[in-house]
Amino acid sequence: MKKPFFTGACTALVTPFLDGKVNYPMMQILLQRQLDAGLEAAVICGTTGESATLSDAEKLELFARCKEYVGDRMKIIAGTGSNATEHTVELSIAAQHEGADALLVVSPYYNKATPEGLYAHYRAVAAAVNIPVILYNVPGRTGVDIPVSVYAKLAGIPNIAGVKEASTDITKIARILAECPESFCVWSGNDDMVVPVMSLGGLGVISVLSNVAPKESVAMTDACRAGDFKTAAKMQADMLPLINALFSEVNPIPAKAGVSAMGFGEENLRLPLTPMEDATRAVLYAEMRKLGINV
Numbered sequence: 001m002k003k004p005f006f007t008g009a010c011t012a013l014v015t016p017f018l019d020g021k022v023n024y025p026m027m028q029i030l031l032q033r034q035l036d037a038g039l040e041a042a043v044i045c046g047t048t049g050e051s052a053t054l055s056d057a058e059k060l061e062l063f064a065r066c067k068e069y070v071g072d073r074m075k076i077i078a079g080t081g082s083n084a085t086e087h088t089v090e091l092s093i094a095a096q097h098e099g100a101d102a103l104l105v106v107s108p109y110y111n112k113a114t115p116e117g118l119y120a121h122y123r124a125v126a127a128a129v130n131i132p133v134i135l136y137n138v139p140g141r142t143g144v145d146i147p148v149s150v151y152a153k154l155a156g157i158p159n160i161a162g163v164k165e166a167s168t169d170i171t172k173i174a175r176i177l178a179e180c181p182e183s184f185c186v187w188s189g190n191d192d193m194v195v196p197v198m199s200l201g202g203l204g205v206i207s208v209l210s211n212v213a214p215k216e217s218v219a220m221t222d223a224c225r226a227g228d229f230k231t232a233a234k235m236q237a238d239m240l241p242l243i244n245a246l247f248s249e250v251n252p253i254p255a256k257a258g259v260s261a262m263g264f265g266e267e268n269l270r271l272p273l274t275p276m277e278d279a280t281r282a283v284l285y286a287e288m289r290k291l292g293i294n295v
Contacts, residue, residue: 004185005102005132005161006075007203008221010041011210012048014256015062016265022058026265028069030211033264035073037214042066043104045079047141048208048252053270056091060098067099077206081106081136085121089128102132104164104206109142115150122154132161138189139167148175155184164189164206170196177201191217191243195236198224208251209243212258212288242287248280257281258288261295 011034016026034042044066045051045059054062059078067076078100080091085108092103105125107118126133135154139145145167154160165173166189176186177200188197191209198204198221210217216239223232246254253269257276260267267275276284285295 004203005134006041008225009039009204009210009214009217010043010077010187010206011039011214011217012043012046012206012208014211014252014259014265015045015049015054016259017268017270018266020268020270022054022062023265024061024065027062027066030259030264031066031069031074034210034214035070037210038218039074039210039214041075041077041101042070043077043079043206044100046077046104046136046206047079047106047138048211048255049079050252050270050273051079051081053273056094059091060094063095063100064098067101075101077102077104077134079104079106080125081108083108083110085124088121088125092125092129092133096129096131100131102134102161103129104134104136106136106138107142107144107146112142112144115147118144118146119150119153122160123157126154126157126160130159132159134161134187135163136189137163137165137167145169148172148179151176151180151184155180160184162186162203165197165202166190168193170200173197173202174200191246192236192240194220195224195229195232198232199229208246208255209239211252211255212246212262212293213239213242213291216291239291242284242291245280245284245287248283249276254280254284258284258293258295261285261288262293 016023078095162185188205220235
């Protein structure tokens, strides 16, 4: 059986900006913080990293610099998805060349591909590289939900590692785990569903929460991995108000506000994203303080 690419918590890392440009020194600080908390992997240029407003050149430089910094201490997962298969393939090949350990590929957005189109898209990406490919199903952003039948077909492709499932449908997640081979891994794409997903056999989470609470995210997934779901469930419940605050405005607006308040970079976002509103900001900071996070 294929070894899981990672287990536990993986952070979908924010991209720090300074004067409109990527702040690479701060990116290293953010990566070191994740390393110090014990995370196995980080997604660079995912949704939380504002991938939609980054140029390909910026993405490739981020992949290269991040991998150079962490070396073998952490796995770098490059967000290379787009709504055009040809572009996704080109960027995925380039990301592999820059040292990415794996790819996170979101379903083509806006196009609303058929199941056959989704299968062909992911098959083309996987065929173009020889590193693991993690599918990313997020219907709320893409307008399409990958069917379980498509996962079952894609699971036969050797370098397709599994899926970041952000559909919020726990029954569907149970079906994926039941109908796909054990080697096809499932990671939660929602911080409020980590413990339920892992209790069914999921391997962890690709997390927004761990931008502001990395140690707590690791502790929760570690408890699940140890089979202590009672403790993990208590952690999940305790962190739920903070998780809700982190999604009180569109991601990554609150995550960027939280990281900035902790002293890690400026609260700079690229339009059309704008800074957090005062009312939701106050709630976010209050929930962070309740967990002992200094802001």
